[in-house]
Amino acid sequence: MKIGIVGTGNISSRHFFEFSNIDQVNVEAVCDTNEDNLKKFLSDKNNKNIRGYLSLGEMLEKEKNFDGISNTTPDKFHKETTLQILDKGYNVFCEKPLAENYEDAKKMVEAAKRSKTVNMVNFTYRESSAYQKLVQIIKSGEIGVPRHVSACYYQSWLASNKWGEWREEDKWLWRLSTQHGSNGALGDTGVHIFDFAVNAVGDIKEIFADLKTYYDKGKKIKNYILDANDGFNSLVRFENGAIGTITNSRFATGHANSLILEVFCSKGGVKVELDEERTKWSTLHICQKEKINEMSWEIIKCPKTPSNYQNFVKSIQSKNNLQPDFSQGAKIQKIIDSCIKSNDNNSWIDINN
Ligand SMILES: NC(=O)c1ccc[n+]([C@@H]2O[C@H](COP(=O)([O-])OP(=O)(O)OC[C@H]3O[C@@H](n4cnc5c(N)ncnc54)[C@H](O)[C@@H]3O)[C@@H](O)[C@H]2O)c1
Structure with missing residues (x-):
């Protein structure tokens, strides 16, 4: 091939x-x-x-x-x-x-x-086997219906040199500039955390978002105007009645690249926490049945699942387009646009309008 x-x-x-x-x-x-x-x-x-x-x-x-x-x-x-x-x-x-x-x-x-x-x-991040299992458990209805969701994506490359000097390298600077086509943290990593939450819980109906650009980090370096958001908080209402917060920051000290998703359903809760080194990518936490009153979580080790690259090749071979496809990409893009609109208008946005 x-x-x-x-x-x-x-x-x-x-x-x-x-x-x-x-x-x-x-x-x-x-x-x-x-x-x-x-x-x-x-x-x-x-x-x-x-x-x-x-x-x-x-x-x-x-x-x-x-x-x-x-x-x-x-x-x-x-x-x-x-x-x-x-x-x-x-x-x-x-x-x-x-x-x-x-x-x-x-x-x-x-x-x-x-x-x-x-x-x-x-x-x-769909490649995490623990995440795949989390999605499967929620969709099966085994722990009831989703009620409350907490999803956050933490990076700290604006507060550390873990990935190099952001003030010097074009590959970081374009990510801070709307003129260079970036929607900031929202467009860069926000898309991941929204896909993570929506694919597991269901579509979002309404959203309220607060975007923040920290101008004390600088306003311009070389020909890059540093006006894109550095992080955001959002409140969401899902179509299925669940509510949640979906947040993202590039100033999350101590986190190189962490995605944390917790979904509390009517009969139990599930959570995953992905890290930079992928050491936690196969570890799912679940609290259900007798564990609910014990306040304890069972740890499930999940066998490896195919990567997006493998799924792309498989889709070509089988002529069956696996997810996430462009339609999913566009669905997430609509959420990004709605966040910008919400921030500009300081109001809730109905995603379907
Ligand atoms: N899925 C992930 O987890 C993940 C991680 C990192 C980056 N990304 C995405 O990957 C993309 C690239 O990010 P990056 O960090 O590699 O950026 P980068 O700036 O390091 O690399 C982009 C390259 O594309 C080249 N380029 C620009 N316009 C081109 C054109 N018209 N034709 C051919 N080459 C062109 C640039 O010269 C540059 O070498 C971004 O969209 C980013 O969001 C995704």
């Missing part, structure tokens, strides 16, 4: 590693508009047989018969590059967020439908 990658920055190495580790799958060509990033990627010892191009157009012209293309460009370029790939009839694995806004996301869904291709958005 022949895979291409558009964009050879930070996350592209993960795509390369994951696809290369699947039997019969090879990353054969990549492109990047930044020559330094392209050269760096190609000079890596593992990447020596890969053909590199300085634009997607050139790669699509010179390379034939891709089975799938990974899109790892920054958010701002997802729509334009994905439409180009779909236009050639190739299956697409696109990084999150699907687009910069819901209107663009919808266009991508429609184009994918027209081209009858496999389409997927990389909501990475």
Whole structure:
């Protein structure tokens, strides 16, 4: 199976590693508009047989018969590059967020439908086997119906140097600037935590969001105006009657990359906590039956589940588009747009209006 990658920055190495580790799958060509990033990627010892191009157009012209293309460009370029790939009839694995806004996301869904291709958005944290089990337990009704949800995503790269110096590196600076196509923490990591909660609990009906940009961290570095939000809190009402809080921060000291989801249902509770090193990704906590009055939690170790990369390949082979697809990406995008609207108007937003 022949895979291409558009964009050879930070996350592209993960795509390369994951696809290369699947039997019969090879990353054969990549492109990047930044020559330094392209050269760096190609000079890596593992990447020596890969053909590199300085634009997607050139790669699509010179390379034939891709089975799938990974899109790892920054958010701002997802729509334009994905439409180009779909236009050639190739299956697409696109990084999150699907687009910069819901209107663009919808266009991508429609184009994918027209081209009858496999389409997927990389909501990475679905890969946690404990999370998969949590979803299965809630959907089975075994612990009753969801009542109360607490979901938070903590990072601290604005308060630490764990991932490098954010003031110096373009890969962090574009994430802080709306002019560079970022919706801040909300668009970058908020999409993950909303997908996490919605996929487990059900659709959101109404939302109230408070976004915050900390200007004391600086207003401008190089040509980046640092105006995108650094974190948010949201109150949500789900269609099924549950209520919850969904929050996210880039200033959460002590957390490199933690996602915590707790869902309290009418007959029990379940929770997962994902960490940077993936040491907790298979650990599910559940409190039900006699444990309810004991206030104790049982720990369930969950066997590994397929990665999004494996599911993308499987979808192509079986011609059955597994989740999360572009429609899910667009659904989450609508929530992001609603959060921005809620913050601007200081009011609750009905997601379906
Ligand atoms: N799923 C996850 O957990 C996860 C993690 C990190 C990043 N991401 C997403 O991946 C995307 C890339 O993030 P990153 O950290 O790798 O960014 P990055 O800035 O390190 O890399 C992006 C690369 O794309 C290149 N590029 C820009 N426009 C292009 C174009 N038109 N054609 C070809 N190449 C182009 C840039 O030159 C750069 O090398 C973002 O959308 C981000 O949200 C997802």
